[in-house]
Amino acid sequence: MTVPQGRRSSTFTRLLRLGFTDPSAAERLLASGPLAAVRTDPVLLDALGGAADPDLALRGLGRLVEAQPDATGRRALLDTLVAAKPLRDRLIGVLGASEALGDHLARHPGDWQALVTYEQEDLHPGVAEFERGLAGADDPVTLRVAYRRCLLSIAARDVCGTTDVAETAAELADLATATLRAALALAAERIPEDAALCRLSVIALGKCGGHELNYVSDVDVVFVADPVEGADEDKAVQAAIRLASLLMRICSETTVEGSIWPVDANLRPEGRNGPLVRTLASHLAYYQRWAKTWEFQALLKARPVAGDAELGAAYMAAVSPLVWQAAERENFVADVQKMRRRIVENIPAGEVERELKLGPGGLRDVEFAVQLLQLVHGRADTTLRSGTTLNALKALAAGGYVGRVDAVQLDDAYRFLRSMEHRIQLHRLRRTHLVPEDEADLRRIGRSLGMRTEPITDLGRAWRRHTSVVRRLHEKLFYRPLLDAVAQLAPGETRLSTGAARERMVALGYADPGTALRHLEALASGVTRKAAIQRTLLPVLLGWFADSADPDAGLLNFRKVSDALGKTPWYLRLLRDEGAAAENLARVLSAGRLAPDLLMRAPEAVALLGGPGGLEPRERAQLEQEILSAVGRAEGAAQGVTAARAVRRRELFRTAAADLIGSYGTEERPAGGDPGTLVDLVGGAVSDLTAATLAGTLRAVVRDRWGDELPTRFAVIGMGRFGGHELGYGSDADVVFVHEPREGVDEQEAGRAAHTVVEEMRRLLQLPSADPPLLIDTGLRPEGKSGPLVRTLKSYEAYYRRWSLVWESQALLRAQYVAGDEDLARRFLRLADRLRYPAAGLGEDAVREIRRLKARMESERLPRGADPALHTKLGRGGLSDVEWTVQLLQLRHGGHEPSLRTPRTRQALAAARGAGLLTERDASTLDEAWVLATRVRNAVMLVRGRAGDTFPTEVRELAAVARYLGYGPGHAGDMLEDYRRTTRRARAVVESRFYES
Template sequence: MTAAPGRRSSTFTRLLRHGFTDPSAAERLLESAELTPVRTDPVLLDALGATADPDLALHGLVRLLEAQPDPTARRELLDTLIAAKPLRDRLLGVLGASAALADHLARHPGDWRALVTYEPHDLHPGVAEFERGLAGADDPVSLRVAYRRCLLSIAARDVCGTTDVAQTAAELADLATATLRAALRLAEAAAPEDAARCRLAVIAMGKCGGHELNYVSDVDVIFVGESAEDGAGADESEALRAATRLASHLMRICSETTVEGSIWPVDANLRPEGRNGPLVRTLSSHLAYYQRWAKTWEFQALLKARPVAGDPELGEEYLAAVGPLVWQAAERENFVADVQKMRRRVVENIPAAEVDRQLKLGPGGLRDVEFAVQLLQLVHGRADASLRSGTTLDALEALAAGGYVGRADAARLDEAYRFLRSMEHRIQLFRLRRTHLVPEDEADLRRVGRSLGLRTDPVAGLVREWRRHATAVRRLHEKLFYRPLLDAVAQLAPGEARLSPEAARERLVALGYADPAAALRHLEALASGVSRKAAIQRTLLPVLLGWFADSADPDAGLLNFRKVSDALGKTPWYLRLLRDEGAAAENLARVLSAGRLAPDLLLRAPEAVALLGDGDGGGLAPRGRAPLEQEILAAVGRADDAAQAVRAARGVRRRELFRTAAADIIGSYGTETHSAEADPGALVDRVGGAISDLTAATLAGTLRAVVRDTWGDTLPTRFAIIGMGRFGGHELGYGSDADVIFVHEPREGAGEREAADAANRVVAEMRRLLQLPSSDPPLLIDADLRPEGRSGPLVRTLKSYEAYYRRWSLVWESHALLRAEFVAGDEDLGRRFIELIDPLRYPADGLGDDAVREIRRLKARMESERLPRGADPRLHTKLGPGGLSDVEWTVQLMQLRHGAAEPGLRTTRTREALAAARAAGLVGEEDAAILDEAWVLATRVRNAVMLVRGRAGDTFPPDGRELAAVGRYLGYGPGHAGDMLDAYRRTTRRARAVVEELFYGAAER
């Protein structure tokens, strides 16, 4: 129990002053006679107070003293502690930082003598010194004891600051090398006949290969085996079996847990084919795999390969053979994208609760530094051998020296990496457990903070420094790769090493730029000079270049950005928006590099960039029919004539099309990374609804302009526009025509001919004005779904429609009317027209077999006549099997047959009708889901083709880059266009099977 403040002993006060958090417990420990020297000697108390955790250090010291075999040994330990400062600092430093090593000393009380030596060669021991330290180990248990004894000396130098973090990591890798050699000797001694049959080389990978190992880490290796005999008498298969047995035994020796614990797991999963591949391969087998099958990440892993044990000649042969392949990796298609995708996948697989505590894998963590450095090494190492180091910090230094990375950025990254690695080391050292998570317990944070020299408020100081360095890494991760490209063209820092033009082109090619020379010209135009505009661009471009590179067409993204910047560069809000609004710059980069349609719309009205800067995404939300119509009608009202009015309406339409396209691109781009916006069905519904509302508002404005120009406020006849097809179904795409029919009804006092002439003049003028040559996207009115098709009059009165439908209506017309909906003009007339056609499209008696057969015949005829010659039907989104037509006609047949009895089917929207059919039991849940998925996918492909190519299309584009851009829109990464096509065929094939049952089997049910 802690003494009352007024009665505290002098020992208690001294302990409190020396940093003990539980001075009462410490005082009780010091009460024994044996610990009098510790209690009374200020040198020892000072040394305890200097440790990371004085309470832990004292407890460990007491256990060590108690473990000594006799009083003489205890006295020797205390006397040596008092007399020898090196031992005092080392031993107490270890005891205050590592409970696990304190446990080892308690089990092996004589091992403290390993810390007495303080000779120059002891500062940085290498493999040879560690091999001597392990030499006496003749079984797995004694090897573990010897390993921990060597680890004790490394930790002692580390916590005392005798070595820095890079030297400590190198010593740990050298100790691992010595341990692998010792384990292999034990395995060979246990099976000398196997050792005689084969040559076995152990290749270190990962951190061990890179001389930057953690205290506790898997040791990644690859095994190479050959026969010990040359020539025809050699039995390669038997030699490989023998080598496999040796390799497996080596792994068990290091990995298995005994009374002395384990050393570390030996992980061979970086070998060709991973866990599914043989543990040991010949050199020729390794080469065959890497030349034919290896993925980009495997070459990245080989960057750190280093022979460490076994047959040294075979190890060097392996390194010489695979080395050239490593430095050709950057020439692979989608190289940078593959590396970055792998990094994203690592981050995505971190449990959400751990992301903010991850030192290694999280954003701003150690892996960000390592990936960025390795990427630059692989891009430039082919031409510059000075970059071919497996050690991250050495490679970073070489990159800076060669001008591949700015020196200031490299120094900042070096500082951050050293701090994060030191923090990781101290966290692992406590329990000698493999972890990369920052602890949450305050005592753990305090110990780590003090061990790193943060003595004033160590908890807050540690968290602050950690966040500062992680933030720097996040910022520099992108900048590191792209900033030197700007320095290469801006030439603002005389004397600073910078990328050569050739190195800059190399880097741009690796990033996916097809025309690096043009890209460099764009960068120079954007970033050169001392103006405020150029300075802001130099801040923005490193990140923007990364986003462009992540697209299917980086060249187009950069070119479009230059065009937008040229158009808006003198506008004060433009660069400020990109700099200050977090989402605006990324949104702009995504939009500019996703295809032709959105950039074309934006470049016609660059001020629409402002829509991308709304922090909560509201700027990209669809506006809805009512506000759109209100804005367009107001613009029409201000215009001098109909032509000017329609130009104004088309201008609003252009801006709103951009809003919709931008939202679609940004939302779709997130499907690969699980964006909240990434529900494909919701994206399709939003696009279809937004474009349909916009088209309706544009037609309403155009109608108002035409009527006002000729007749003033009142037309001699009531006039209504009925949307048909995708327009009436709220399913328009970016390239869709507006299918409509027109209906009118003479006003009182107006003659039939006058009314008909007025109605026809309205239609003709609307079509003319909307088709006038313009830089705005065209809006084509298609009235071919009217009675009698192209042969019939463009406009009919309501009575004429009634008479026609009563006497002449055909099945196809009832079918077409399923998606009829009032969209503009006289609301009352539109309502009465819908009331007129409802009995036709939802017949009370359903459909007879003859009508069903007619619908099937019409569908077959449509597909045979309209499918383009030479097109692959399986990839035709509209007419192909399982495509839009298949799904829509199947749903519409159910509407025709059951709409009268099932109110939910009385909708113009395909997905709503399908959901109603499922709810009514007309289609099974699984079949409905299959049809819905196919319809959504086919619609998204059509939208993607328009976004990418700038013109409508019903099939996937043949051009490789355009196909890749469609793939990115659909969530497929670089190099996976084939997967996209396979998935499309698979989805539509399943849908076709459902259509065969529901549509073609309908008459039988």
């Protein structure tokens, strides 16, 4: 009955505000029922309002209080409830979420005291604690009561948030383990003569085996037995069957206290048609000869839980190797996919959209995807061999088999869907995976998951979002119908029409769907093994290409690589068996021109994409050793430099691939890797590679002309970005050369030799080649282009003492040894230290000169028509602004602040901040701008295949740069605006710190 607005009491209004859906009934219950003594207590009312279903919680609490044996018991319960918040939260939380556990408490009114304890061991109990909780249960009825009492504690921790969904599922599995042990002990007490004949082990499969059980679920098991010493095997097996059957009845039968859960042994060999119990030898023989793929998939979660531990361990040792060989079976992936499709097809049509577990985008899709990847990659990678879905997913992500963002999204979706499943089952403790349609049920579930404003609406929205994520990610692993439209293998089957296929290609982002379909046809048609593997790979690859800015280029490049390597046996096997390799290749091939061009010249470099280690940058010492070895085997200097350039080509591809894969973003994830880390990776890797290439070129020239030893000591000093370990893909190598005649060698002869070395190195590195050019730039030498290419150390010393200008001191800030005689280089750098870190600092005249040079460079070198706000090198807040600001600080303070003595810009920035020369905010602003500008330059080179300091104007190229920087489709404009904003802030710091300080 609706109470008129004017006649509503304050209690009614408060109950309505607290979330009671029937405040009139609640008011009556509080006024005249067993809770009348606390009807106005604000603490208790607020706690009831915090329950998932306040009305249900209030009714359950009333029944519990009423069921207490006497008035003293009722008073004690209420007093404890009001005084003890942990108990209040636990008890009311359970009563508001589970009608079934409310019924249990009404039948066993003393069991509420199981929730009083709040000790550390009570927070996360394991099997041993649950076994103590079940101790004393001497028949199936008392075992059920003890089981529900333990379940009550698990549910309380769950609804109060003391445990998360994964911990709750693990506790439920541990309780099931303890229950199986207790049931087996009861069975052995009833038929001791059978227990004396055999050793019996209970192996859990499914969610119990995976430590991820539901509140109400079948507990999947297989039984393995062996005779005790001296016993007949047949009699022992029959005894074990009677023990196992009794164990199953104890757990499954319904009594006055209900049932615990069904024990399901249908996953055993031969299923229901096979014997309930087999010996270990019989199990092994079956799995070796007859088992189907799905049976090995089921064994992935197997673990011994009860009975003879030694026999259980022997079972696991025997069958585990077979599980990890399952992926080698013929049609393995097809079998797994077929089984998944069959499960979906068997769901009643009216329930598909409500099916939380088995429907599209449901829990089973996550589990199947994870298990498929585990079985494929777990053969070689033992870290993947977990029976717990979330642990396995985490391991797959850590191993690079699943993208980090994909793994996070799947983890979030799986946790949410499992939480929904738990709340649905907890209400009446019934085995169901259907989302209810009743609004009261949906409201309770939504509130239990923290959705208090619009619980029904918010629950539906979150559920749809998570199933959509799962469906999208799961489809990456399964066939898509596009291939059927072009492969022409089954003309009698319904396939997409050519027009529909073209439309779908366009929807996926392909600008030229006709050409794309022809590529698919060329790759996937035919009955060869190669075509069959391509048909498995391409549905996944097409999705990854579609995620890029240029899907057409990705597919075209994939066809080129496949044509080049198609007859190489390891190529398609790598892509098929190593999920990370296929996705990595797709990302690399669709992200621009540089990496594919490098790969086309050395297609075997695809092998680098096969695992996480393949993309790790190599140490400089390793690179130099490989290049010097290749030079040593070459006939003549030209061939030696060609060999060095081949190594450089491969390593540039390794670096570019690692950069692209680390940078690749989606609309949901602004960036894949930390931008600063990626910039440092590229700068360090390219700089080390350039240094090793120059070392190899130097060795080739010396070996060709002079044999083992040059008449003069000779060193190459890196300058600019090269010296700073900050080279980009398209950077020249700024260097100066220094030499020192060996003892007894005429100085003129030494000078001629040194000059010949320099000229020959430059000539050989500039010979026409398909490899990316490596240009040596000597413009930072004394006297610039007017000065000699190479000087002796004494000549440098004399020049710097008498003639050096302030810009040369500034240039020396980044001087660093890169090749040749290390001792000579050290002495050169000690000489440089006196100029770049002057003890007296920098005079005002020198500061003004640096500022004048900077202003002149901005006005004279910025290309005509270039937008100063978007030029990464000379533009506002770009690389030059940041570097000159940092370098001025180094020249002024490096003489007395040793931390500033580094050729690396970001390290110098951090040192300036640490020394108090820059505020935290200013240093961070400059660092962010420098990293962003560097990444844009790298992106332009990766996308266009040639260096550039401005953003591309062509739409697809600009989109590809945006994707590299982590912007989703259609957000190139946001990228440009963010760049302007970041560099504008940096320019403000430069104006303050460079021009005014």
